[in-house]
Amino acid sequence: MQVSMTMNGEEITREIEPRVLLVHFIRENLGLTGTHWGCDTSNCGTCVVLMDGQPVKSCTVLAAMADGHDVRTVEGLATAGVLDPIQQGFMEEHGLQCGFCTPGMMLTARALLDANPHPNDTEIREAISGQICRCTGYATIVRSVLWAAEHPAELVTIDEEVGA
Amino acid sequence: MQIPAPFDYARATGVDDAIALLDRHGPESRIIAGGHSLLPMMKLRLARPEWLIDINDLYELDFLLVDKDKLRIGALTRHTALLESDDIARLFPIITDAEHVIADPVVRNRGTIGGSLCQADPAEDLSTVCDVLGAVAVVRGPNGDRMLTMSEFHRGPYETALAQNEILCELQFAIRPRTSSAYEKVERRVGDWAVAAAGASVTLAADGTIEEAAVGLTAIGLDGTVPDIDSTTRGQKPSEELFAEAGRLASLACDPVADQRGPIDYKRHLADELTRRVLRRASERAAQTQEG
Known part of the structure; x- marks a missing residue:
């Protein structure tokens, strides 16, 4: 079957089997490997992407069900070489070690800040409660999101960061 | 890698279209809504439908409204919408309590009340909530609508009264004065299935005794x-002794199995303790509606 969707702002169309899960469609058909594939049982949350602005676990959504919808992955967070404040926050506050949970964490955090620009510690922990991090103990993730909330306009270009 | 067995996929454009598609594709066709119960089962090959009928475009089933003396919830209403509803928090806080502990916030963005009830998992929270509230299920098939009580709707684990070509459209909850409710669950971690959970609804008479x-x-x-909760509590003032007696009845009425979530004695203890807590909270909330 044919599916079409908006992926990180770009219209895409692909021919797929109906049983293809959104996470595999994103990684294998589109080559966007920033979305990670973890537990495969909708527990760990590393596969979270935004569908119409809402975080969803892409291991438990068919690509066919995303047909006609707007999907945003971690690759869509930075725009025109400028990091999203969430990404910058994870850098500033060491919100990751191994990085496996990071794409899902950042997208859930993005959706949280879109709905609630000034969340408190409890609200952040609630928002990411369906996602597992085995490195940080969550403390630095929470601080990263708080950093992003405090720096909504803090924009740094990727090139500068890489150069620095 | 867990991938479902092959199937064909169709997107329904309306309730009648969904029913026609179920009719056309026969017994191996299944409705998919949020997919957070069905897809995991398909990935484990515990379910192998040949056709999936996607109803996510049926916005007419995504509603939540107070209609005179009842609350009507469309079957496609997402858990997140139920959790965030002020009407529900005011009228049926048992639903809000339960939604706080159903899966996790990301799963709640997709999962639906209709999907939860149709999956009919014995560890599923909203089935208990609907039992306690005496909900009515509105079911539509080729010959029109029929209304089912929860005891008619639920046939057992993973089994409902829905015919193959029927679809659950909405749930209705009677709004009654001086009534409130509560739910509490013990789980090992966020998003896990319940070790045990309990829900209660209490209606107070004008004199503050329990009417129902x-x-x-x-x-x-x-x-x-x-059984016997209503007859035991009717006409009595809410009290710790009464809640303890109700807890005793609950611990005797349940029939838990020992598993990795705990032994039988522990689960019976939870039935007792959680029953006391939810009755206490529902009674307090019902008394507050009276004051208001």
Whole structure:
């Protein structure tokens, strides 16, 4: 079957089997490997992407069900070489070690800040409660999101960061 | 890698279209809504439908409205919408309590009330909530609508009264004065299935005694509500002694199995303790509606 969707702002169309899960469609058909594939049982949350602005676990959504919808992955967070404040926050506050949970964490955090620009510690922990991090103990993730909330306009270009 | 067995996929454009598609594709066709119960089962090949009928475009089933003396919830209403509804928090806080502990926030963005009830997992929270509240299910098939009580709707684990070509459209909850409710679950971690959970609804008479009460239990082997709760509590003032007696009835009525979530004695203890807590909270909330 044919599916079409908006992926990180770009219209895409692909021919797929109906049983293809959104996470595999994103990684294998589109080559966007920033979305990670973890537990495969909708527990760990590393596969979270935004569908119409809402975080969803892409291991438990068919690509066919995303047909006609707007999907945003971690690759869509930075725009025109400028990091999203969430990404910058994870850098500033060491919100990751191994990085496996990071794409899902950042997208859930993005959706949280879109709905609630000034969340408190409890609200952040609630928002990411369906996602597992085995490195940080969550403390630095929470601080990263708080950093992003405090720096909504803090924009740094990727090139500068890489150069620095 | 867990991938479902092959199937064909169709997107329904309306309720009648969904029913026609179910009719056309026969017994191996299944409705998919949020997919957070069905897809995991398909990935494990515990379910192998040949056709999936996607109803996510049926916005007419995504509603939540107070209609005179009842609350009507469309079957496609997402858990997140139920959790965030002020009407529900005011009228049926048992639903809000339960939604706080159903899966996790990301799963709640997709999962639906209709999907939860149709999956009919014995560890599923909203089935207990609907039992306790005496919900009515509106079901549509080729010959029109029919209304089912929860005892008619639920046939057992993973089994409902829905015919192959029928679709659950909405749930209705009677709004009654001086009535409130509560739900509490014990789980090992966020998003896990319940070790045990309990829900209660309490209606107070004008003099503050209990006019009607119901308690339901989740994941510990009880279909419907706990017998004799209503007759035991009716006409009594809410009290710790009364809640203790109700807890005793609940611990006797349940039939838990020992598993990795705990031994039988522990689960019976939870039935007792959680019943006391939800009856206490529902009674306090019902008294507050009276004051308001």
